[in-house]
Amino acid sequence: MGITIYNTLSREKEDFIPLNPPFVGMYVCGPTVYGDSHLGHARSYTVFDVLYRHLKWSGYKVRYVQNITDVGHLTGDTDDGSDKIAKQAVLERKEPVEIAYKYEVSYFDDMKKLNILNPDISCRATGHIIEMIEHIQALIEKGYAYVTDQNNIYFEVRKFKDYGKLSGRVLEETKSGERINIAGDKRNSEDFALWKAADNSHLMKWNSPWGVGYPGWHIECSVMSKKYIGETLDIHGGGIDNVFPHHECEIAQSEALTGKPFIRYFIHNNMLTVNGTKMGKSLGNFIILKDLFKEIEPMVLRFYILQSHYRSVLDFSKDSMNAAKVGFDRMRNSIFSLYKKTKDRKSEGTFRDVDEIFSQFIQAMDDDFNTPIAISVIYELLKLSNTELNKTDSDINKLTYISEKITIMTDDILGIQFNTIEAGVKNHEDQLISFLIEMRKQYRAEKNFKMSDTIRDSLKEMGITLKDGAAETAYTID
RNA sequence: GGCGACGUCGCCAAGUGGUAAGGCCGAGGUCUGCAAAACCUCUAUCAGCGGUUCAAAUCCGCUCGUCGCCUCCA
Structure with missing residues (x-):
């Protein structure tokens, strides 16, 4: 019985077999730090946190790498050259670096509240410009990229035959529509930028063999994942909205260079909507975590997120959130009573009915991280626990055994913490x-x-x- | 226009070929001085139509509806 994972590359659940067991290299696209984290970040990083925890609990030695994008991506693949961090810097009258650092701290602060473990390596794009330049240069030498007369560098998509294998897009059908203004110096509309020349007004820029400029949107992930994990990653994760173009382009620029498969398992979490519609910066229905945490406990949000499967669309609403809170409180109270009764004890022996339920939990997690089922299994075990607790002659050893299992399920694997309980008990x-x-x-x-x-x-x-x-x-x- | 996902009890949400988990809400019951909690019981045939199969919520086709990606976005 191993772990199965839905692989976006094959669009099927596959047995999880890392390249070099028991080691697992896992890379998840991190945030662009130009604003406070929102609900979508909470969902994505909670999901990958649980994945990380479960792999570790299952015995894998995981190296979890996550980038911090502190180079502002372009706001579009046009020539206007504006980038998000620079924009925010102007707005807040600060240096771009101040903006990036401020929101990086803010991000980790929110993640900590959600009990999300830090990645093993958190790397910043600005710290890897040299490696990016090397990567780009190698692509030029191999004939996959070209320098234009404006000192921009593009990846020539047509030269990479596998382009589209992740997203299922065919070049001919992806002819850009009228909505995009094609940069004038591209050979083909589908080519994407690896490096852009910067003019004087640009705030974030670096020297390169092609003059002063800044990196394109996709290159950092290819470069940093290669540096810290290797040419082939076991797992690459991110939001489903990153499938195209971001991850498609990553594959192209990585595999074109190495000639090896870039990713074994591509994992994408589905989107979160608010009252039925997409949460978008331009749509104004944006929910910032720092605001939300004034109304609800971060742990309740975590619980809420895990009550749906990561590949389903999760719709956020006040009503469903409140229903989750009531359910969460019930779980917390039951566990509180259990812990209070069994604290400072160690169980002896095993209990078949408890083991049976526990193995259902593990099976659910092994099956593409089915957290909704995992949570329902916890309720089953709690039912057992409450019943035992209510008996006049309750079996303290059994209760202790249950509480040990519950701790593995909630604390260790799902990362749901009941801090108030511990504090209350002590x-x-x-x-x-x-x-x-x-x-x-x-x-x-x-x-x-x-x-x-x-x-x-x-x-x-x-x-x-x-x-x-x-x-x-x-x-x-x- | 191209690509893709989804539509399961009042609400949230699993189940992807063998006869519908769990949570919230609701009803009844047990316990109890009362209250609360806990526990027990009860509530769906799966958007619609057609097909494949001994067997379908689960596979195929069509219709209707919702949403996402194709532009930075988790």
């Missing part, structure tokens, strides 16, 4: 609440319900809810 608060519960128990025994209810109501006002079970009284903290 400090003096717990002792105080337990003392009050004891007092209330006394009053109830004496049928002094007035006092017992006072304790319960007062605690409720503080956000502490008491829950009487058959065996004992548990509590949850909001």
